[in-house]
Amino acid sequence: GVSMSTNRDSHGSSSQVAEPFFRSVLGQMETVYLNRNPTPKSVLELVRSVDDDEQLCYDHLAFRTFGIGGYGIESLASFFLDYGYTQMDELRFPAKKLRALWFAPPHASSAVPGGSGVNGPLPRVFISELLVEQMSTETQDVIRKYTETSPNGRKYAALSSALGSLPWEKPLSSEFEQLAKESEYAAWTLANGYALNHVTISVHRLKSHLNKIKKLNQFLEEKGFKLNSEGGVLKVSPDGGLLQSSTVADSISFKFSDGVTKSIPCSYIEFAERLVLPQFQNVPESEIKECHRRDGFEVGNADKIFESTNQEQLSRRTG
Ligand code: OOG
Ligand code: NI
Secondary structure, three states: OOOOOOEEOOOOOEEOOOHHHHHHHHHHHHHHHHHHOHHHHHHHHHHHHHOOOOOOOEEEEEEEEEOOOOOOHHHHHHHHHHHOOEEEEEEEEHHHOEEEEEEEOOOOOOOOOOOOHHHOOOOEEEEEEEOHHHOOHHHHHHHHHHHHOOOOHHHHHHHHHHHOOOOOOOOOHHHHHHHHHHOHHHHHHHHHOOOOOEEEEEHHHOOOHHHOHHHHHHHHHHOOOOEOOOOOOOEEOOOOOEEEEEEOOOEEEEEOOOOOEEEEEOOEEEEEEEOEOHHHOOOOHHHOOHHHEOOOOOHHHHHHHHHHHOHHHHOOOOO
8 A cells, every 4th residue: 555654753743744835835924024014124134134144043933813713823823733843832811811822843844054034943833812702792793703704714824824814804993993992912913814923033043243132132222123111121031041022013004994094003023032951051052952942932021022012012202
């Protein structure tokens, strides 16, 4: 008989999708993101221009979803799981009525030598979902209206993200406002759908002096970029090993189905520095790999990074 073989990696996960196809889908998601968001585009160009090596690695990609009717985390996660990603920890945000899961890339994947961005080492993936059943009935009604009239849209989450097309119809401006009053995350997701919420630059893997997040933050602020100041610009995990910061989201002009055009929050770019774990302090610097560093995410950091798309951060004055 015919023996079917798949590439099994050390997590025991197997790939059912060819790598060139997988990377080109990530590349399309990134293209949509860069075309809509001038700040991430210029930050990436600037950091690349300072970095001698031209290699820039993504720490993770992040997406938002509605946790209802099959439209939640799993709708988009299936694409990454099919490529061999492994589901890791759950993070809960009770006050924001959100939860998230992160996914680790397969070890087997062969990054193009010297490849940058989506052609470099594969990023982690962070997908969150709104706990829709915990919202007011008015908000639930709006979310159900759009998800229920496109019930199979959830099957094309990755396609929707790569095309930059909503999997449901465009909402009314009043519906966007209704959601924004209760959850800015909900309003964002209604209007932006599965579009890439942010990419994160792996700061410790930069070759230039910008490979320390404090230096990078200072450099970006000097160049006039506005960073999310919620709880302080630098977010540090309690163990001290995960340091993160982000820009404030760009705004895009969005035409609602009632003909009203409004400027609404779109995407941002994040920065993450992962320090070497205490048990690997003696490993020579030249032998340090990503696996020797603090892995995963941190609820306290994430809680504040979510606010990068909130009106309060967007309307803040620089400085
Ligand atoms: C995600 C915020 C959290 C992180 O790295 O902890 C996050 C979002 O804004 O959707 O990106
Ligand atoms: Ni992030």
